[in-house]
Amino acid sequence: MPRVLVQEAPFDVAAEMARLTESRHDIGALASFTGLCRADDGLAAMVLEHYPAMTERALTRIAEQAMERWPLTGCTIIHRVGRLTPGEPIVLVLAASAHRAAALEACAFLMDWLKTRAPFWKREEPREGAPRWVEARAEDDAAAARW
Amino acid sequence: MPRVLVQEAPFDVAAEMARLTESRHDIGALASFTGLCRADDGLAAMVLEHYPAMTERALTRIAEQAMERWPLTGCTIIHRVGRLTPGEPIVLVLAASAHRAAALEACAFLMDWLKTRAPFWKREEPREGAPRWVEARAEDDAAAARW
Amino acid sequence: MKILYFAWLREKLGVAEEEITPPAGVVTVRDLIAHMAARSPAHAEAFAAGKGVRCAVNLDFATPDDPVKPGDEVAFFPPVTGG
Amino acid sequence: MKILYFAWLREKLGVAEEEITPPAGVVTVRDLIAHMAARSPAHAEAFAAGKGVRCAVNLDFATPDDPVKPGDEVAFFPPVTGG
Numbered sequence: 512m513p514r515v516l517v518q519e520a521p522f523d524v525a526a527e528m529a530r531l532t533e534s535r536h537d538i539g540a541l542a543s544f545t546g547l548c549r550a551d552d553g554l555a556a557m558v559l560e561h562y563p564a565m566t567e568r569a570l571t572r573i574a575e576q577a578m579e580r581w582p583l584t585g586c587t588i589i590h591r592v593g594r595l596t597p598g599e600p601i602v603l604v605l606a607a608s609a610h611r612a613a614a615l616e617a618c619a620f621l622m623d624w625l626k627t628r629a630p631f632w633k634r635e636e637p638r639e640g641a642p643r644w645v646e647a648r649a650e651d652d653a654a655a656a657r658w
Numbered sequence: 659m660p661r662v663l664v665q666e667a668p669f670d671v672a673a674e675m676a677r678l679t680e681s682r683h684d685i686g687a688l689a690s691f692t693g694l695c696r697a698d699d700g701l702a703a704m705v706l707e708h709y710p711a712m713t714e715r716a717l718t719r720i721a722e723q724a725m726e727r728w729p730l731t732g733c734t735i736i737h738r739v740g741r742l743t744p745g746e747p748i749v750l751v752l753a754a755s756a757h758r759a760a761a762l763e764a765c766a767f768l769m770d771w772l773k774t775r776a777p778f779w780k781r782e783e784p785r786e787g788a789p790r791w792v793e794a795r796a797e798d799d800a801a802a803a804r805w
Numbered sequence: 806m807k808i809l810y811f812a813w814l815r816e817k818l819g820v821a822e823e824e825i826t827p828p829a830g831v832v833t834v835r836d837l838i839a840h841m842a843a844r845s846p847a848h849a850e851a852f853a854a855g856k857g858v859r860c861a862v863n864l865d866f867a868t869p870d871d872p873v874k875p876g877d878e879v880a881f882f883p884p885v886t887g888g
Numbered sequence: 889m890k891i892l893y894f895a896w897l898r899e900k901l902g903v904a905e906e907e908i909t910p911p912a913g914v915v916t917v918r919d920l921i922a923h924m925a926a927r928s929p930a931h932a933e934a935f936a937a938g939k940g941v942r943c944a945v946n947l948d949f950a951t952p953d954d955p956v957k958p959g960d961e962v963a964f965f966p967p968v969t970g971g
Contacts, residue, residue, distance in 0.1 A: 525672035528692070536697035536744040543690040544762060545675070546971055550683035559970065562894055562963055565947040590970060597683040602971055611769055611888075612801070615691060619762045622971055630944065630963075631970025632895035644896045647940075647967030654759070693888055706887065709811055709880060712864040737887060749888055758971075769888055777861065777880075778887025779812035791813045794857075794884030 513574030513586045517566045519593040522603050531585040531607045538584050540614035541607045544622050550597035555638040559592045559601070562630035566590070573624045577606065580620065580658075581613040588621060590631065620658050627655040660721030660733045664713045666740040669750050678732040678754045685731050687761035688754045691769050697744035702785040706739045706748070709777035713737070720771045724753065727767065727805075728760040735768060737778065767805050774802040806875055808841070811882035814858065817851050826875070834860050835869035837879065857884055889958055891924070894965035897941065900934050909958070917943050918952035920962060940967055 514530070516522070524545065532538050548557050570588045577586055587605040595601060602625065606617035633645040661677070663669070671692065679685050695704050717735045724733055734752040742748055749772065753764035780792040808823045815821050827840050838860075842852035852858055860867045861880045873879055891906045898904050910923050921943075925935035935941055943950045944963045956962055 523672075524675060525670075528671060532694065532745070534745075538694050539696045541690075541692040541694065542765070543688075543692075544758065545688040545690075546758065547679065547685050547688065549686045549756060560895060561970070562892070562944070562965070564961075565944060565963070568947050569949075598679070598681075609696060611691065611693065615762070615766045615769070618689070622758055622762070626971035627968065628949065629970050630894070630965065630968055632966065633969045634895070644966065645969040647969055651971075707812060708887070709809070709861070709882070711878075712861060712880070715864050716866075773888040774885065775866065776887050777811070777882065777885055779883065780886045781812070791883065792886040794886055798888075 513571060513578060513588065515567050515570040515574055515587075516589040517561065517563075517570070517592060518589065519591060521591070521600060522589045524603060527587050527589065527603060527605055531587060531605055535584065537609060538607045539609050540611040541605065542611075542614035542618040544602075544604045544618050545600050546602040546622070548595045548597050548599045548601055553638045554597060554635055556594050556596050556636045557601075558594050558634045558636065558642075559590075560632045560634065561590075561592050565630050569629045570625070573621060573628055576624065577617045577621050581606070581608060581617040582610075583608050583613060583617055586617065586621065588625065590625070590629070592631070623651070623654040623658060626651045660718060660725060660735065662714050662717040662721055662734075663736040664708065664710075664717070664739060665736065666738060668738070668747060669736045671750060674734050674736065674750060674752055678734060678752055682731065684756060685754045686756050687758040688752065689758075689761035689765040690750065690752045691765050692747050693749040693769070695742045695744050695746045695748055700785045701744060701782055703741050703743050703783045704748075705741050705781045705783065705789075706737075707779045707781065708737075708739050712777050716776045717772070720768060720775060723771065724764045724768050728753070728755060728764040729757075730755050730760060730764055733764065733768065735772065737772070737776070739778070770798070770801040770805060773798045806873070807878045809878065809880040811880065813883055814851050814881055818847055827873075832872060832874070833869065834862065834867050834871050834873055834879075837873050838869070841881070852881075858882070859884055889956065890961045892961065892963040894963065896966055897934050897964055901930055910956075915955060915957070916952065917945065917950050917954050917956055917962075920956050921952070921964075924964070935964075941965070942967055
């Protein structure tokens with residue numbers, strides 16, 4: 512039921528929104544979150560590695576959790592992998608519901624769990640110097656633990 | 659600084675997102691909320707009345723509050739007025755930030771305050787029977803009071 | 806003083822706008838509401854305490870204690886229901 | 889048993905995948921980690937306690953107490969950093 516994609520290509524937010532809402536009249540709220548690659552500290556690019564056999568399974572479970580916890584009419588997770596440059600979108604989550612609190616909370620939940628429960632690893636390539644693996648942040652664990 | 663529009667026409671979510679993010683490399687998070695017209699209880703259409711001289715001013719203040727409370731790189735509120743049918747989008751809010759918590763919280767705040775502090779009134783036109791004015795909901799007041 | 810009505814107040818009173826000159830004793834929104842309620846039976850009903858009428862003075866939301874003065878634009882309306 | 893490595897573990901060990909046959913006493917993730925750490929100095933360093941290595945068994949995240957058995961696909965990796 513949830514839509515989960517792992518891909519190198521960019522995603523089309525408007526098309527994904529339309530998929531969730533078109534020809535339906537029971538949706539009052541559609542929340543979205545797009546994560547983008549920032550150019551912090553002279554970043555030239557970011558390479559997203561993942562565990563292909565596991566990734567869609569993990570994302571589907573996260574999306575199913577959201578659909579169990581909130582009365583969603585639909586939800587979508589699209590996560591890009593490969594080499595991304597600053598300004599490029601990395602991840603999209605969408606949650607649709609009759610009411611706004613469910614859509615907004617589910618969207619925050621999806622991102623918090625995705626940050627801590629999906630097998631992706633980011634390697635940053637600075638404009639100068641050696642690439643470095645991004646370290647997990649304690650605040651992401653704290654954000655995920657609130658749900 | 660915030661972008662505020664009150665209009666009868668539909669809005670273009672993708673174009674509005676692009677306005678906030680394009681040619682910037684300091685944005686890591688873009689949250690959106692779209693409110694849509696539901697077909698509850700045999701609704702045929704909804705007519706949104708507003709106080710034209712006051713509306714943009716009120717929305718701008720709400721957006722400015724969001725920008726004071728969270729480190730946003732930009733925020734957008736577009737609210738439609740006039741006659742809308744089930745499935746049509748009514749309102750769009752966008753919040754962009756370096757980090758996801760700011761964008762998501764600001765988006766929820768914008769909707770909660772907009773629901774209680776912007777001069778719009780909805781009249782529902784049922785498929786059968788007389789039009790009725792939508793009554794304000796205590797839970798919207800409670801949601802707005804948490805900020 | 807320009808008075809505007811929205812939503813069911815406008816419908817109930819059958820008018821979107823009135824120009825009034827309240828007596829000198831009307832200095833707050835609370836005073837003005839009492840004055841308005843005395844204009845007609847329809848006004849009395851619209852401005853009755855349980856109706857929850859809200860107010861804006863010169864395009865800002867106002868509370869009963871906020872001041873009003875000649876020349877102000879004062880709007881009365883039900884609790885807002887946008888979004 | 890198929891062992892996979894991701895991110896800096898893969899780089900540090902210089903290999904993405906190993907096929908191993910652990911001794912019969914290896915029945916939990918904790919046992920397997922102790923076994924893996926003894927394979928080489930690089931393994932010892934990668935699996936040292938402070939490195940925070942995480943594990944998935946047959947495509948599900950696993951804790952040190954979770955069981956492992958012959959034929960499982962076991963992945964080791966740093967804490968995830970997607971999103």
